[in-house]
Amino acid sequence: MPQSKLNPINAATRLCGVLGSPIGHSASPAMHNAAYAALGLNWRYLAFEVDPQNLRAAIAGARAMNFVGLNLTVPHKLLAVDMVDELDVSAQTWGAVNTIKFTPAAAGKIRAVGFNTDAEGLANSLREDLAVTLRGAKVLLLGVGGAGRTAALKLATENVAELFLVNRTASKAEEIAGEIKKQFPSVKISVGYPQAKVDLLLNATSLGLKPEDALPLDDKQFSLKQAGAVYDMIYQPAETRLLAAARAAGCKTANGIGMLVHQGAKAFAIWTGQPAPVAVMRRAVEGSVYGK
Ligand SMILES: NC(=O)c1ccc[n+]([C@@H]2O[C@H](COP(=O)([O-])OP(=O)(O)OC[C@H]3O[C@@H](n4cnc5c(N)ncnc54)[C@H](OP(=O)(O)O)[C@@H]3O)[C@@H](O)[C@H]2O)c1
Incomplete structure (x- = not known):
């Protein structure tokens, strides 16, 4: 299918971006710019390497330069909670900000509103990639760091019936x-x-990012044959040891690329007020991450 072309950059081009450290491998610019091209928006999305000590200044700079919005990734999501004027209910619920929208306010001021699209991104990906019905489901969650904590709370809001939590640090x-x-x-x-x-x-542990990593579960205590579906938030490598073992055990499997796509799609909808071209965004992310 022919790719839509981005509008040429001119004085009317609007900007969005992602702030993080490290940021060099982010797939977000490819994903969002593909969406802008598909919808004919004269916008661009850039990635910025920002040290935590400069985060406040970077957000203020983007606001002063009339950016449409920002995404925040590791290690900025918690820090940004205190750096916006207002927290949307999503950011209040999950206690972290991964999306900022700059909105015009009275007296020529611009307000920064913080959102969090990670939880919805995960739930949408579970539905789309595994066709899981969360209401009434029994779920085993491995890892309750930043992403795992949000996942646990999101699963609870989706009315799962039973949730089992396992974490290296049990406390x-x-x-x-x-x-x-x-x-x-x-x-x-x-x-x-x-x-x-x-x-x-x-x-939701980081075990699986490196080829030498152990499985994130104790297979003496839980056999993968006992799981209907297995989702790994890791998407690089595309198939972790866990997903390979789950596939061999006959489980439905999916990696975390859909979560990345859907959190971005939600951010796109917040900034533009339009539904995101999810399929276009997924193709762009897969191209960026896997060279497909
Ligand atoms: N697909 C997506 O869009 C997406 C989005 C966010 C995150 N992620 C992925 O999700 C994973 C977690 O990210 P995060 O932001 O939550 O990181 P985090 O806050 O640093 O949490 C890391 C988690 O992994 C566990 N862990 C780390 N090393 C371990 C080891 N050697 N053995 C057992 N457990 C170990 C930690 O346990 P302790 O509490 O005991 O330290 C904790 O539960 C990462 O792989 C990240 O790439 C994917």
């Missing part, structure tokens, strides 16, 4: 289990491996 899993018990009493939550089958196993 963190206990803490999040306590939070979920208080906020979502209808979700049955426990720390440790399930004794019976689950509908979904979700890896």
